[in-house]
Amino acid sequence: MHKAYIALGSNVGDRENYLQEAMKLLDADASIQVIQASSIYETEPVGFTDQGPFLNMVAEVETTLSPFSLLAATQAIERKLGRKRLIRFGPRTLDLDILLFDHENIETGELQIPHPRMWERAFVLVPLAEIAPDVYSETCKQTVAELASAMQAGVTWWRDWSGVDQYVHTES
Numbered sequence: 668m669h670k671a672y673i674a675l676g677s678n679v680g681d682r683e684n685y686l687q688e689a690m691k692l693l694d695a696d697a698s699i700q701v702i703q704a705s706s707i708y709e710t711e712p713v714g715f716t717d718q719g720p721f722l723n724m725v726a727e728v729e730t731t732l733s734p735f736s737l738l739a740a741t742q743a744i745e746r747k748l749g750r751k752r753l754i755r756f757g758p759r760t761l762d763l764d765i766l767l768f769d770h771e772n773i774e775t776g777e778l779q780i781p782h783p784r785m786w787e788r789a790f791v792l793v794p795l796a797e798i799a800p801d802v803y804s805e806t807c808k809q810t811v812a813e814l815a816s817a818m819q820a821g822v823t824w825w826r827d828w829s830g831v832d833q834y835v836h837t838e839s
């Protein structure tokens with residue numbers, strides 16, 4: 668069994684519903700189990716700034732899939748939920764990024780893990796710090812909690828993830 672962290676983002680349409688539906692579809696995949704999810708945060712757009720605010724969250728999953736098969740699964744969910752993206756870093760109904768996969772380092776055109784931009788993104792690190800504060804960045808030589816505490820600007824707690832009881836598998 669592998670452990671992965673997936674970042675979810677949406678800034679078009681019913682943003683919360685896209686996150687909820689994506690979480691449902693992730694958990695509905697027989698090879699993926701949602702273990703934990705962060706709260707949802709409202710975040711100022713980074714990169715291409717002339718677009719609406721995002722909702723972002725991070726989920727921890729367990730999976731029997733390989734990293735590339737997990738990417739195929741997350742891309743299928745993006746397609747199913749009607750993702751359309753015309754501008755790089757621009758508006759999207761749903762974006763799913765694989766942040767970490769066990770302790771793997773992958774550097775291909777199709778897939779890079781750890782996600783190459785995650786350590787500089789408050790919209791990733793703040794939610795990730797809620798569920799994985801002790802994860803250590805070999806790139807930054809700091810934990811996620813340390814990185815996130817220095818990087819709160821533009822990220823506002825929005826609400827708990829309301830699917831928490833339905834989709835998160837607990838030990839009991």
Ligand SMILES: Nc1ncnc2c1ncn2[C@@H]1O[C@H](COP(=O)(O)OP(=O)(O)OP(=O)(O)O)[C@@H](O)[C@H]1O
Binds near residue numbers: 752755757779
């Ligand atoms: N860790 C990863 N998770 C998801 N996609 C990845 C990852 N590494 C590489 N990719 C590749 O990135 C490609 C483009 O991703 P996408 O369109 O989501 O970029 P973006 O959301 O505009 O930018 P960003 O990757 O900075 O969030 C995907 O087709 C995928 O093959």
Ligand SMILES: Nc1nc2c(c(=O)[nH]1)N=C(CO)CN2
Binds near residue numbers: 710
């Ligand atoms: N706040 C915020 N900004 C972004 C986001 C995102 O999810 N949240 N995703 C991007 C994709 O590259 C670019 N900019």
